[in-house]
Amino acid sequence: MKLTGVELRRIRMPLVAPFRTSFGTETTRDVLLVRVVTDETEGWGECVAMAAPLYSSEYVWAAADVLGRFLVPALAALPRLDAAAVAPALAPFRGHRMAKAALEMAVLDAELREQGRPLARELGAVRDSVPCGVSVGIMDSVGELLDTVGGFLEAGYVRIKLKIQPGWDVEPVRAVRERFGDDVLLQVDANTAYTLADARTLAGLDPFGLLLIEQPLDEDDVLGHAELAKVVTTPICLDESIVSARAAADAIRLGACRIVNIKPGRVGGYLEARRIHDVCAAHGVPVWCGGMLETGLGRAANVALAALPGFVLPGDTSASDRYYRTDITAPFVLAEGHLPVPAGPGLGVEPLADELEAVTVGSEWVPL
Numbered sequence: 001m002k003l004t005g006v007e008l009r010r011i012r013m014p015l016v017a018p019f020r021t022s023f024g025t026e027t028t029r030d031v032l033l034v035r036v037v038t039d040e041t042e043g044w045g046e047c048v049a050m051a052a053p054l055y056s057s058e059y060v061w062a063a064a065d066v067l068g069r070f071l072v073p074a075l076a077a078l079p080r081l082d083a084a085a086v087a088p089a090l091a092p093f094r095g096h097r098m099a100k101a102a103l104e105m106a107v108l109d110a111e112l113r114e115q116g117r118p119l120a121r122e123l124g125a126v127r128d129s130v131p132c133g134v135s136v137g138i139m140d141s142v143g144e145l146l147d148t149v150g151g152f153l154e155a156g157y158v159r160i161k162l163k164i165q166p167g168w169d170v171e172p173v174r175a176v177r178e179r180f181g182d183d184v185l186l187q188v189d190a191n192t193a194y195t196l197a198d199a200r201t202l203a204g205l206d207p208f209g210l211l212l213i214e215q216p217l218d219e220d221d222v223l224g225h226a227e228l229a230k231v232v233t234t235p236i237c238l239d240e241s242i243v244s245a246r247a248a249a250d251a252i253r254l255g256a257c258r259i260v261n262i263k264p265g266r267v268g269g270y271l272e273a274r275r276i277h278d279v280c281a282a283h284g285v286p287v288w289c290g291g292m293l294e295t296g297l298g299r300a301a302n303v304a305l306a307a308l309p310g311f312v313l314p315g316d317t318s319a320s321d322r323y324y325r326t327d328i329t330a331p332f333v334l335a336e337g338h339l340p341v342p343a344g345p346g347l348g349v350e351p352l353a354d355e356l357e358a359v360t361v362g363s364e365w366v367p368l
């Protein structure tokens, strides 16, 4: 494969409802897409960075800049273009994992399309559909939360995840348990909103039979999570802290987590995501696929990843209509709480021209 061009495309997708977390409220998703064109085919990548550096240090403008200024030129300099060569070629540039992940994803899509090989096959999928959970934001009232959770259970989601923050934690969890019973698979995600001083409050969640408490403390407070794990009996799951396979191995060995949320964008790509899956499997640590409000492009790749054997917990691989009225690909529709793993070459999906044009706010070709 020979690289002939790279397009950086900015799209804006309105959310069907505001999505509130401990770090802010999102009403519109500002997404950067990467299209890699080769002499044989083309591939698509999606950068999961937000418009502002609130989830991690990355944000869309910075990702577009680092791709255009450093990452794409480094890729263009490669003698041979293949997905395995992307991460090593980009390694000299520090960080920017979400930008790197988008570029690697586009090359992987192009390479697999050329080979006629589905991404699920390449990654080692063992299932052709995956059970789906849903992430529920912080709401203005417990009543509104219960209505929203009821709607998602009606829709067939097999697991509910509640965003929490100090002042919105034990009460909403108790209300969901009282209304929907003890059998609903339930977990919470704090997005780093607590400190070790809140250990007693977090232990207050233990009576509710949660699957896990996700990232209660700071991204870099791995030892704090190990301390917290001695006080809280609910399993700790890490998200923001797990930026690589090495970070996963260290966190597990330090006793900082018993479960890992794998997000390909956060860790630099789907190939590193598979390595994290393998490290966790070797330690007997269950994993699940996190979500970053991806369009159908990232959703397709996440569902393929979620079909690997170690993904034993339902992920945040929700249907397209959980976030968007209209997706830029054929929509992912929940069926009996599951999404089908794409079976076509590469991602198995591609943008629908009209839908893509309708949400495009900018496009630039990166000179090679």
Ligand SMILES: CC(=O)N[C@@H](Cc1ccc2ccccc2c1)C(=O)O
Pocket (backbone or CB within 6 Å): 019, 021, 026, 029, 048, 049, 050, 055, 135, 189, 191, 239, 290, 291, 292, 293, 316
């Ligand atoms: C589904 C879910 O909860 N995702 C993230 C948080 C999150 C929340 C809001 C977002 C808005 C724009 C882009 C990424 C975002 C990620 C998480 O697991 O921590």
Ligand SMILES: [Mg+2]
Pocket (backbone or CB within 6 Å): 189, 191, 214, 215, 239, 240, 261, 290
């Ligand atoms: Mg999370």
